[in-house]
Amino acid sequence: MRPRSGRTAAAELRRERVRARYAEVVAAGGCCSVDGGAQGCCDPRSSARDRASGATRLGYSARDLAAIPAAANLGLGCGNPTATVALHPRDVVLDLGSGAGIDCFVAARKVGANGHVIGVDMTPAMIARARANARRAGFANVEFRLGEIEHLPVADASVDVVLSNCAINLVPEQGPVYREAFRVLRRGGRLAVADLVATRPIPEGLRANPALAGCCAPGALEVRQVRSLLSRAGFVEVSVRPNAPTLGPGSPGSPRALGVAPADIRARKPEG
DSSP: OOTTTTTOHHHHHHEEEEOOOOOOOHTOOOOOOOSOOOSOOOOTTTTHHHHHHHHTTTTTTTHHHHTSOGGGOOOOSSSSSGSSSSSOOOEEEETOOOOSSSSHHHHHHHHHHTSEEEESSSSSHHHHHHHHHHHHHTTTTEEEEETTBOOOOSSSOOOEEEEEEEEEGGGOOHHHHHHHHHHHHHEEEEEEEEEEEEEEEEOHHHTGGGGGGTTSSGGGGGGHHHOOOOHHTEEEEEEEEEESOSSSSSSSHHHHHTTTEEEEEEOOOOOO
């Protein structure tokens, strides 16, 4: 496998493993990432009922879940970014690592028919699932684009809100993701991310382990690192607020084993 220009072979291998893993998730029909399963991130044995229950625990309302395609919830989130930022009618919203579309569809209802939602994901199977969900449920104000979130297929200064839910931790280099989010946001635009953060240093051997490339926890950065990346990208009003950490025993590479916690991450692009 030949890496693309400017990329290391290790980074390219990580991306390919992530694509393969999430294609498997689509084929299996879902996954649950709250506590980490046998392979560190998800339990493919989870049922639709399990995933709905998990989404409720993450803050999605019964009304939200009833109004979106059930197949959009694959149980891959670690929070609910649509609940941590105000979405207004006519807003243009971008979801980084949109998966099967759960946050896109929730956002679409909030921005209304005159708003627009774009989901970007690098896994073709996810894009196909999300587009099918939108078509079957009649969401005309949502579109899904195939692409990498560190190289967004989105125009400069064209978006009001950037969302992401447990996807940025999967990217080998996370700084470019935040720089791209800054680029596509309009002045005063908002960023709302649910992601995993490390409550203690993660050994480099685990971070670099290609067998764990499709798992969420090994890619989690420490709070200070996330704040630094956001500030260096140009964001202001940066907030990284960890929730209850999932500490304790667990399978190698799992959130519990590594001391990783879900966090609400917010920031704003300056007006000037």
